[in-house]
Amino acid sequence: MKKKFLSVVLSVAMAATLLVGCGSTSDNSSSDTQTPAAEESTDAAADSTDAAADNKGADPADYKVVMVVKQSDSWFDDMATGIEQLKKDTGLNVSVQVPETGDAASQISIMEDLIAQDVDAICVVPNDPNALVPTIEKAREAGIVVVTHEAPGIADSVDLDVEAFVNETFGELFAEKLATAMGGKGKYAGFVGGLTMETHMAWYDAAVSYLKANYPDMENVAEEPYEDGNSVEGAHDKALEVLKAYPDIAGFFDCSAQGGGICEALQENDLGGTVKVVSLALPSMSATYLKDGSMANGLCWRPADAGYAACYAAYLIASGQGVSDGTDLKATGYESISLDGNVGYGNAPLEFTADNIDDYNF
Amino acid sequence: MTKKIDPFQRMLLIIIVVYSVFVTIKNPGFFQIQTVFDIIKTSSTTMIVAMGLLVVMISGGIDVSFMAIALFGSYTSLYIMIQTGINNLAFAFVVSMAIGIVLGLINAVLISWLKLPPFIITLGTQNLFHGIMTTFISDKSFGSGVLPECLHKFGQGTLFKVATANGSTGLTVSLIPVLIAGLATYFILRKTMIGRGIVAIGNDEESARRAGFNPFKIRLFVYAYSGALAGMMGIVYAAQVNALYPNKMVGDELMVVAAVVIGGTKITGGQGKIFGAVLGVLITYLLNSTLIMIGLSSSWNNLFVGAILVIAVAITSYQERVKNRKHLIFTE
Numbered sequence: 001m002k003k004k005f006l007s008v009v010l011s012v013a014m015a016a017t018l019l020v021g022c023g024s025t026s027d028n029s030s031s032d033t034q035t036p037a038a039e040e041s042t043d044a045a046a047d048s049t050d051a052a053a054d055n056k057g058a059d060p061a062d063y064k065v066v067m068v069v070k071q072s073d074s075w076f077d078d079m080a081t082g083i084e085q086l087k088k089d090t091g092l093n094v095s096v097q098v099p100e101t102g103d104a105a106s107q108i109s110i111m112e113d114l115i116a117q118d119v120d121a122i123c124v125v126p127n128d129p130n131a132l133v134p135t136i137e138k139a140r141e142a143g144i145v146v147v148t149h150e151a152p153g154i155a156d157s158v159d160l161d162v163e164a165f166v167n168e169t170f171g172e173l174f175a176e177k178l179a180t181a182m183g184g185k186g187k188y189a190g191f192v193g194g195l196t197m198e199t200h201m202a203w204y205d206a207a208v209s210y211l212k213a214n215y216p217d218m219e220n221v222a223e224e225p226y227e228d229g230n231s232v233e234g235a236h237d238k239a240l241e242v243l244k245a246y247p248d249i250a251g252f253f254d255c256s257a258q259g260g261g262i263c264e265a266l267q268e269n270d271l272g273g274t275v276k277v278v279s280l281a282l283p284s285m286s287a288t289y290l291k292d293g294s295m296a297n298g299l300c301w302r303p304a305d306a307g308y309a310a311c312y313a314a315y316l317i318a319s320g321q322g323v324s325d326g327t328d329l330k331a332t333g334y335e336s337i338s339l340d341g342n343v344g345y346g347n348a349p350l351e352f353t354a355d356n357i358d359d360y361n362f
Numbered sequence: 363m364t365k366k367i368d369p370f371q372r373m374l375l376i377i378i379v380v381y382s383v384f385v386t387i388k389n390p391g392f393f394q395i396q397t398v399f400d401i402i403k404t405s406s407t408t409m410i411v412a413m414g415l416l417v418v419m420i421s422g423g424i425d426v427s428f429m430a431i432a433l434f435g436s437y438t439s440l441y442i443m444i445q446t447g448i449n450n451l452a453f454a455f456v457v458s459m460a461i462g463i464v465l466g467l468i469n470a471v472l473i474s475w476l477k478l479p480p481f482i483i484t485l486g487t488q489n490l491f492h493g494i495m496t497t498f499i500s501d502k503s504f505g506s507g508v509l510p511e512c513l514h515k516f517g518q519g520t521l522f523k524v525a526t527a528n529g530s531t532g533l534t535v536s537l538i539p540v541l542i543a544g545l546a547t548y549f550i551l552r553k554t555m556i557g558r559g560i561v562a563i564g565n566d567e568e569s570a571r572r573a574g575f576n577p578f579k580i581r582l583f584v585y586a587y588s589g590a591l592a593g594m595m596g597i598v599y600a601a602q603v604n605a606l607y608p609n610k611m612v613g614d615e616l617m618v619v620a621a622v623v624i625g626g627t628k629i630t631g632g633q634g635k636i637f638g639a640v641l642g643v644l645i646t647y648l649l650n651s652t653l654i655m656i657g658l659s660s661s662w663n664n665l666f667v668g669a670i671l672v673i674a675v676a677i678t679s680y681q682e683r684v685k686n687r688k689h690l691i692f693t694e
């Protein structure tokens with residue numbers, strides 16, 4: 001009997017860990033409970049916009065902003081450091097939520113939790129933007145400000161989408177770097193994390209059409225990009241396949257930050273440096289490949305700055321100060337954003353080569 | 363192994379051969395030694411854990427926590443190595459496998475003690491182990507620059523090299539752990555009393571108990587063995603991708619379960635062959651790694667792999683039914 005009881009208790013506990021595992025670690029810092037009544041009268045900015053400014057003032061400490069990232073990896077680790085910095089700089093009550101798996105479902109469940117907690121603003125880097133729209137609408141109906149990053153396609157459904165740059169420009173940068181590395185001729189293949197990843201697809205499309213227009217001697221081996229599933233292993237395995245299917249391939253570009261997997265595959269075949277690779281890159285994961293020459297160029301933007309800017313923008317909107325053309329989001333490259341509809345573009349592309357890679361430590 | 367190859371495995375072999383011929387016709391580039399080497403390399407990690415899972419499934423259990431164990435073992439041991447600067451491959455394997463054994467024993471104790479279905483227990487421990495790791499050890503990712511040098515050497519290592527059209531290719535050293543796992547499994551299942559015990563409790567636990575086997579001890583061994591192989595696989599995986607992530611592997615366990623079941627292992631226990639599991643893994647990898655070869659675009663991936671898997675399972679189970687009818691066994 002005792003055993004039976006114990007087994008029930010333990011299985012309940014185990015089921016609970018399942019739920020808790022994907023859940024939240026919200027820190028209820030007691031400091032934000034004291035909302036001085038005096039502030040209400042002093043700040044007049046609040047009533048100038050449609051945002052849910054309730055009756056708080058502009059004090060950042062009064063606003064709870066949560067960033068929901070795609071998954072746990074060094075890219076979003078860096079974004080978290082930027083958000084920590086924002087917290088330090090402004091006192092904004094901002095935190096990061098990391099989904100267990102890189103899919104829309106886990107992001108949706110985290111967002112549902114946040115809606116229930118009635119936070120002031122949610123920032124999200126969607127894994128699959130369109131899948132998140134119903135949840136985003138639900139959040140906004142509840143008076144929560146929603147700011148996205150890397151999702152200009154659903155900008156109409158959110159309060160603001162923050163982009164590091166115009167995606168077409170970045171895609172063309174990929175194309176230009178690849179063309180330079182390949183000497184303007186030969187076959188190439190493009191990778192994305194997944195076909196539903198909007199920014200990856202935007203860069204891919206821009207890069208391919210740029211190459212078609214400007215480098216007639218370069219040929220894309222496939223009509224669609226290959227998916228690396230946002231994993232090094234995926235990039236490695238797919239690169240091996242492409243090498244066999246198209247032995248005369250001369251270049252790869254990877255819009256997901258997994259170019260290292262392609263470089264590994266090339267090195268296994270003694271093709272490192274012969275076949276050119278241009279990839280979205282994070283210094284900590286790509287430095288060795290840039291230095292040994294198997295990766296020609298790494299392209300990037302600073303996730304820390306993007307996270308900083310997105311959360312700061314969320315605060316500006318939530319507090320009723322709003323965001324307009326030329327607003328300063330306080331992060332490098334986002335000093336004067338250009339607003340196009342609901343999308344705020346910064347100008348913050350980063351380019352890595354073997355020479356400058358050591359200057360960055362994220 | 364068996365003198366006469368059973369129809370189940372013959373069917374799998376036929377599917378592999380027919381499919382390979384089909385791919386070769388579509389793209390002659392498939393028919394070369396490099397293809398074999400590449401499939402050996404990319405499937406090596408799955409092969410290792412498939413052996414552990416096979417033993418668990420023969421014993422009548424199931425384990426869906428092995429990927430979490432692999433991640434826990436490899437991440438922890440490599441994390442220690444990064445922090446302390448130890449650069450020794452044996453250390454990585456020993457620590458990772460030891461952690462695997464401990465976690466496997468936890469699984470076995472919970473299953474025996476709570477008398478709950480192993481699927482529920484290991485589903486729970488999968489999250490539990492992963493959660494403990496990310497909470498108490500670390501959840502940072504590490505790139506190739508900071509990982510121990512020996513790991514990269516092992517991941518890129520080859521037994522011998524062959525020149526290809528535009529470079530060279532080699533047979534991966536990862537084959538060695540795969541062979542060790544395969545031979546150890548063969549030895550345990552075929553040559554030891556404990557192996558007979560595993561099959562016995564998989565067929566009927568009560569009869570096995572009356573015949574003098576101790577199901578608890580056997581279960582301890584089985585899950586510890588699965589854990590040890592998972593720990594080994596974790597290091598091989600990290601060496602191959604040459605990076606350490608706190609969130610990879612977990613989530614891929616059902617693909618391994620599918621591969622082992624396709625290989626003819628009974629999900630209810632008591633029956634299963636090493637060669638069958640190997641063929642099952644090969645089929646799933648063959649399907650996954652030939653889409654580019656036959657010119658299918660990425661959006662076809664899941665549809666195609668899913669369809670072929672269902673067909674493969676349907677054919678093999680039909681074979682099994684025909685065989686059973688012949689022996690006047692009516693299971694349905």
